[in-house]
Amino acid sequence: MPDHIPRILLADDEQSIQTLLSYPLQKDGYEVVRASDGREALARFGEQSFDLVVLDVMMPRMVGLEVCRRLRAKSSVPIIMLTAKAEEIDKVLGLELGADDYITKPFSMREFRSRVKATLRRAGMTREAGVDGDAEPVLEVLELQIDLARRSVRVRGAEVRTTFVEFEILTALAQSPGRVFTREMLLTRIWGDSAYRDPRTIDVHIRHLREKLELDAKDPEYLFTVRGVGYRFRDSR
DSSP, rough: OSSSEEEEEEEOSSSHHHHHHHHHHTTTEEEEEESSHHHHHHHHHSSOOOEEEEEEESSSSSSSSHHHHHHHOOOOOOEEEEEEEHHHHHHHHHTTTTTSSSEEESSSSSHHHHHHHHHHHHHHHTTTTTTOTTTSSEEETEEEEEETTTTTTEEETTEEOHHHHHHHHHHHHTTTTOOOHHHHHHHHHHSSTTTTTOOHHHHHHHHHHHEEESSTTTSOEEEEEEEEEEEEEEEEO
């Protein structure tokens, strides 16, 4: 747990949902800032720093997906989307726009608290990245550079913006070149467990990473698929 009190931006247009979700978060020791529509969420985000953003997909004035897109354009803050739609296309769309995780309504309070705790725990851990003397401060593979302390990525001399989860997946794979990770292993590595999460979520993040890092996403140099098992990073540096 970080030294400061984690601050969460909770954006949902239903007052009853805000109250229902705020109470357990505050009970867990988090500071919760509420927003009742998309534009207010952006305004609150611009006023102070946040450790996590929870966005409902359907909100007035600006839908959550657009808020997610705008936040991701300027910040790598972890984002969890809340959606009442169960169709896979809606879940994928949130991930496409840079969300790190999603929860489909209706959901249990145990599931919600588990997702929030895992995301904040991981985010708190990454703030300490680079202080371990045994860890490599910068991973360099061919034309790819991963700065663990700065959480920055460069490829072919250009900086690449990654989301919170994309960076975690990339570093997990790159720090163990050649090792095959199943989707469940990556989910557990990033969130602490794979409960409530669709393993195919990893596929979307891997595809985004390939689009950002590879010259040809269909013929990758760095991130390889092990068919029927999972993914691995190239085993030669």
